[in-house]
Amino acid sequence: MLAQQLANGVLLGATYALFALGFTLMFGVLRVINLVYGFYFTAGAFFSLWLAQAGWPLIAALPAAAVGAGVVAVALDWLLLTRLRRAHADELASLMVTLGAVLALYAAATAWLGPDIRRLPPDLVGGGAVDAIGVRVTFAQLLILAACGALVGLLVLLVRGTTLGLAIRAMAEKPDAAALMGIDTARLAALVSFISGSLAGAGGVLIGLNFNAIHPYMGEQMMLRGFVVVIVGGLGDIFGALLAGLLLGVVEVLTAGYLASGLKEAVGFAILVLVLWTRPAGLFGRADARRA
């Protein structure tokens, strides 16, 4: 049972990490706590649902939904955050604006689409599962693990290994100085919004596929966990988000499996408080480091 529970925890943690990747990127580079992020997640899931219903295979529907969510992200960020960025508003301002906006978006989406839970067609991924050493993992779960690993790798490669990444990091460090050095920060901000929104969208598709529950508020339900992961991992820290996501998943599952299922959340969020007490910059973060 322990092996299966650990696998459950890692898989759950991978969904948390997958959700948190784009969120932490957006915070680290754009310095906004963008709660609309959860809506991009919902949008990605719905795009893939519609495409799948139109007969698209997953291999095409997943990237298309990710691009769609990225476009939504660019549009909404431009609409909501351009003024704040120009006014050099602090993080609290972005938090408040995006909080209001995301609640309005969820409510509007619910009014339009209804609150019902939908499913991607079950045959989108083979319904099969792998059974080994007493651990059972479905194909959808393996896909999440693979996607999570691949996306973390690609992101790190982009940020650390390319000129574009250098520009992104420069902007994360000092936006004004970056602009003076000839970096088009407005365009770069839009690009980061796009990447972050696409990550959210891809997460929405894969997590929707795994949990079989697509509905307008699905992003809101992940947001709280996503917040814990990003804070524990260190704001803007991609590796930190991965590790913190896995940690939270494993802790939740082990608590439910061996302690009491009712304590799952209590323990998860107690970790958040403990981390903020002892290491305000996050479990894996250095003080005042911006490691986009």
Place this chain on the structure above:
Amino acid sequence: MRRRAALVAAVLLAVAPAALAAEPVPVGAVEILSGPNAAYGIAIKAGLDLALDAVNAKGVLGGRPIALTVEDSGGTKDGAINAARKLIGRDKVVALIGPTLSNEMFAVGPVTNARGVPTIGTSTTAQGITDIGPFIFRTSLPESDVLPVTLKKAIARGAKTIALLYANDDAFSKSGFDTMQAAARAAGLRIVATESFGSKDTDFSAQLTKIKSLNPDAIGISALVEPISGVMLQARQLGLGKETLFIGGNGANSPKLGQIAGAAADGMLVGSPWFVAKPDRLNQDFVTAFRAKYGKEPDQFAAQAYDAMLILAEAIDRAGVAEPAKIRDALLATDHTGPMGPFHFTDHRDPSSTEGVVVLEMHGGAFRIAD
């Protein structure tokens, strides 16, 4: 001119005694006809109207029709109380059907009971409804009556041990769990695990893995239909197969279970006070008449309301006069058989028998009667 006046007078004289004899008996209903829960109230109203057609074909008390006024509660306690006050004060109703939700009944019941107007809940399943007072009746079986029937079926299929799983952040699910736990103990099932989750959770893998390792014969789930569907999907992912019997509480009694979980929910047992495909003649006649009038399938709420209206009409007839107190006494002597099955009230004004309960089994994403 004079001739016309005489004619009018003659007509009035001729009609007056007949009008008196056929003076309608005013009956009220308080149901949710607007807002998010309107589906329940609309189904109930459809059931009441269908029963009224049958009743008024021959009338009560020697040919008097029943005049039913249905007021909208909007699903709120305030709305329900206002509607009930309006019906009693303005329409002088001699009996009241509804309101739709237990919550509303807890607000309306004390008012109608104080006014001495018999009130019949057709969809109120919470504990303590009839404790409100001697004028409060209900025809809907509480969950504590339905679950033992379901568990009996599970035991007949060889279940000896059970694990319980419930949503711990929702009053409906928690109360259903308490009932399930008590019923399982009473039925002699050994409870090997009790696990909980949040209604909004999507991951149940930890709880299900733990339950799987204990290898119970049955798993009972009390929650709303969305999380139950999620649990079923994930249970199949984790390899819990047909050898485990899944038992759903009241929340699982919804066609949404099949829509969301599909074949993953196959084999789940759910008890229901009524089922559209129940083969007895009274039920099939009701279903046929409902389809003919409304062009769609009736649901449990329509069936319950249909029976309640017939029960009330029979009681008015037995009372001999359209007086609330007499009707209340006559209701206690109810001996009715309808689409829901045979029906009597207990001395405490609850349904006395669970004979009408059917245990349903999910099969291919839809319910059928379990064998």
